[in-house]
Amino acid sequence: MPDGTSALQLVFGGDPALYAIVALSLYVSVCAVILAALVALPFGASLALTRFPGRAFVVVVLNAFMGLPPVVVGLSVYLLLSRSGPLGFLGVLFTPRAMIIAQALLVMPIIAALTCQTVEDLWLEYRDELTALRVTPARRVATLLWDARFSLVTTLLAGFGRAAAEVGTVMIVGGNIDGFTRTMTTAIALETSKGDLPLAMGLGLVLIALIIVVNALAWGARRIGEIRAG
Amino acid sequence: MRAPISDLPVAFEQASLRAGAVNIVSDLDLTLGAGSPTILFGPNGSGKTTLLRLAMGLVAPTSGRISWGGRAEPGERLAMVFQRPVMLRRTAAANVAYALRAHDDRRVAELLDRVGLAHVAGRPARKLSGGEQQRLALARALARDPEILFLDEPTASLDPAATKAVEDIVRAVAASGVKIVMATHDIGQARRLAGDVVFLARGRLVERAAAATFFTAPATPEAAAFLLGDLVI
Numbered sequence: 001m002p003d004g005t006s007a008l009q010l011v012f013g014g015d016p017a018l019y020a021i022v023a024l025s026l027y028v029s030v031c032a033v034i035l036a037a038l039v040a041l042p043f044g045a046s047l048a049l050t051r052f053p054g055r056a057f058v059v060v061v062l063n064a065f066m067g068l069p070p071v072v073v074g075l076s077v078y079l080l081l082s083r084s085g086p087l088g089f090l091g092v093l094f095t096p097r098a099m100i101i102a103q104a105l106l107v108m109p110i111i112a113a114l115t116c117q118t119v120e121d122l123w124l125e126y127r128d129e130l131t132a133l134r135v136t137p138a139r140r141v142a143t144l145l146w147d148a149r150f151s152l153v154t155t156l157l158a159g160f161g162r163a164a165a166e167v168g169t170v171m172i173v174g175g176n177i178d179g180f181t182r183t184m185t186t187a188i189a190l191e192t193s194k195g196d197l198p199l200a201m202g203l204g205l206v207l208i209a210l211i212i213v214v215n216a217l218a219w220g221a222r223r224i225g226e227i228r229a230g
Numbered sequence: 231m232r233a234p235i236s237d238l239p240v241a242f243e244q245a246s247l248r249a250g251a252v253n254i255v256s257d258l259d260l261t262l263g264a265g266s267p268t269i270l271f272g273p274n275g276s277g278k279t280t281l282l283r284l285a286m287g288l289v290a291p292t293s294g295r296i297s298w299g300g301r302a303e304p305g306e307r308l309a310m311v312f313q314r315p316v317m318l319r320r321t322a323a324a325n326v327a328y329a330l331r332a333h334d335d336r337r338v339a340e341l342l343d344r345v346g347l348a349h350v351a352g353r354p355a356r357k358l359s360g361g362e363q364q365r366l367a368l369a370r371a372l373a374r375d376p377e378i379l380f381l382d383e384p385t386a387s388l389d390p391a392a393t394k395a396v397e398d399i400v401r402a403v404a405a406s407g408v409k410i411v412m413a414t415h416d417i418g419q420a421r422r423l424a425g426d427v428v429f430l431a432r433g434r435l436v437e438r439a440a441a442a443t444f445f446t447a448p449a450t451p452e453a454a455a456f457l458l459g460d461l462v463i
Contacts (some may be wrong), residue, residue, distance in 0.1 A: 131288055133329055133374070134306060143328075147319040150414050194284045225319040 017179075024207060025183040027172065028096055029163040032103030033111075033156055040108045040159075041152065044115025045141045048123060059116065065109030070168030077102040077173050094175040101184070102169040107159035114155040119144045150229075153222045157215055164211055184210075234362040237298040237305040237377055238409060240285050244294035247280055254280045255433040257294070262378070266425020267400070267410035271417075273456065277433040285411065286310045300435045309376035313383045315367035317355035322347055322366050323354045329373035341369040345399055355420070361392025366445070368399055372408075379403060381405035381412040385419065397422060417457065421445055429453045 046099055047058065079085050081093040081101075092098045122144050145152065167185035174181035176190060184207040191200035240259040255277040262268055262285065272277040281287050284296055287304030298304045318325050326338045342348045345365040350358060355366055364384050371379055381400065387392040400423060404410045414420055420427060424441035429452070437450045448454045 025334065126316050128283075128288055128312060132286055132308075132310040132312075133370070149319070229356070 018203070018206070019205070020179065021182055021184055021187050021214065022210065024096060024138060025180070025185070025207070026210065028099045029103060029160055031100045032163045033107060033160045035100060035104040036108040036111050036159060037156060040111035041115050041145055042141060044112035045119040045145050047112070048116045048119035049137065049140055049144070059113075062109055062113045062116070066113050068106060068109060070106055070166040071172065073106045074102055074169035074172030077169065081173065093173060094177060094181060096174070096181060098173040099170045099181060102173045103163040103166070106166060106169055107163050108228065110162055111155055111159045114158060115145075115148075115152060118148050118151045118155065122148050148221050150226050153218050157218050160214060161211060164207070164214075235299060235301075235305055237307055238331045240378065241297045242281075242284070242291075242294070243296070245284060245291040245296050245366070246293045247284060247289060247308070253433055255284070255430075256361070258284075258435055260428065260435055260438070262411055264409050267404050267412060267423050268426050268428060269420045269424035270411065270413040270422075270428050270430060271415070271420045272436075272455075273415055275432075275438035278415075278430055278432040279382050280433070281428075281430065282310065282382050282411065282413055285356075285378075286380055290371055301398075307375065307377040308380070309371035309374045309378070310328070310380040311364070311367045311371050311382065311384050313386050315363060315370075317358070318365065319356060320354070321352050322358065323351040324357050324371050325366055325367050329370045331374075337373070341373055344372065344402075345369040346395065359392070361395060363390050364388060364396055365399060368396065368403075372403065376408055378409040378411060381410065383413050383415070385416070413419075417459075429456070 047055070047062070077098065078093065080087045081090065081098050082088055083093075092101075119141075123140075126140075126144065127149070130143065135143065165185065167189050170176075170181070170183050171186050171189065174183070174186065176182050176186040182190075184203055188200045188203045188207070191197070191203065239252050240262040242260040245258045246256050247254045250428055258281065260281075270281060272278055280289075286308055287296075287298075288310075295302070298308075318328060320328075323338050323342060326341050327333065327335075330337060338353070339348065345357075345363060345368050347365055347369065350362060355363065358366060368384070384400075385396050388396065397419065400410060400412065404423075410423075412423065414423075421441070424444070426438065426440050427444040428435060429437040429439075429444070429448075429450070431452050437444070437448065437453045439449065443449075444453065445457065448457055
């Protein structure tokens with residue numbers, strides 16, 4: 001067991017290096033969730049509202065991809081972004097941008113699959129009304145996403161949780177470069193392997209606290225929205 | 231702006247809707263033309279809601295056909311108010327604006343005023359009372375500038391005051407030239423609003439008559455029994 005006092009000292013001692021790591025972790029995961037949501041929300045909602053041959057296959061694959069192994073996603077993005085890869089010319093490997101791309105790919109299926117489920121359920125309630133109002137398919141997607149917005153907050157949180165907690169993708173495409181691409185999770189993994197358990201534990205506590213704070217903020221926003229919008 | 235083509239009359243020709251082995255409505259022959267309100271009358275499960283859903287084009291008949299103004303597809307100027315209308319998660323005014331073809335704040339205010347909801351325009355629709363929600367659903371339906379307005383037991387769960395408010399609006403809408411087709415199983419309401427009555431039982435059209443005739447001298451034993459308050463199943 002690590003020495004609790006030193007872990008706490010680290011957390012409350014105002015170490016600038018620690019804050020930089022915390023800030024980068026938040027930045028990468030929040031950007032990844034936003035990027036993923038831009039694609040996954042409309043995709044999930046459209047999938048919920050359309051029927052086409054092979055739809056069941058797409059849904060099954062999407063659900064399965066919720067459990068994508070982070071290291072595999074990391075490796076794929078690494079191959080894409082590496083100097084000899086198809087996107088190598090971008091020169092973003094081992095930068096926070098690469099980490100954002102990789103995490104976005106990781107959480108996209110989660111957000112899309114959960115959105116699909118949420119919107120499908122809401123559609124059962126809305127179908128007759130929106131059909132009677134002769135609402136166009138594109139507007140249906142927008143309407144259902146908007147009206148499901150409070151449930152979708154939880155969906156985005158699930159995505160954020162996955163992004164903030166994973167270590168495999170950011171380790172591979174970020175490289176865990178001190179002061180540049182080191183995040184909470186990669187730092188914890190590194191410090192653990194170095195045997196600096198107090199530091200690893202301190203970082204772990206900060207990460208957990210951070211996730212709780214983000215969830216609390218989202219919960220508050222959701223409650224206020226629900227009270228206002230009914 | 232009025233669409234040039236009309237959806238009237240809505241004509242059912244031997245229209246049936248079957249779900250598995252069950253006939254929900256069978257062999258309907260019915261023409262709904264312009265004029266005074268038509269009340270779909272009959273016990274629960276007689277097929278009133280299904281008839282409205284068919285007339286609105288929400289479901290297609292499994293056999294027979296339905297035409298709207300002689301065309302096989304329903305047009306734009308049909309509107310429907312459901313027994314339990316879905317309130318979009320936004321303000322009352324935004325619910326009405328949603329149904330308008332083009333953004334028009336003045337028209338929203340006008341429609342809310344027409345159903346007596348001007349004072350709750352900015353409130354979330356889901357926070358309104360049952361009666362207010364039903365009137366908001368009416369305003370939303372009217373926003374589509376309908377030629378025909380279908381209403382499915384819009385007052386089924388409302389108290390007398392809220393029922394009266396809805397009936398007053400329906401009467402005013404009918405007076406403005408919109409064809410009203412309304413389902414109810416409430417005899418009093420049918421008497422108050424009907425120009426003519428379509429009486430349904432067990433998914434079949436049993437009798438159609440002008441209101442005056444239907445309520446004083448029903449032609450069929452089922453209608454007579456139902457009017458007397460006997461249980462018609």
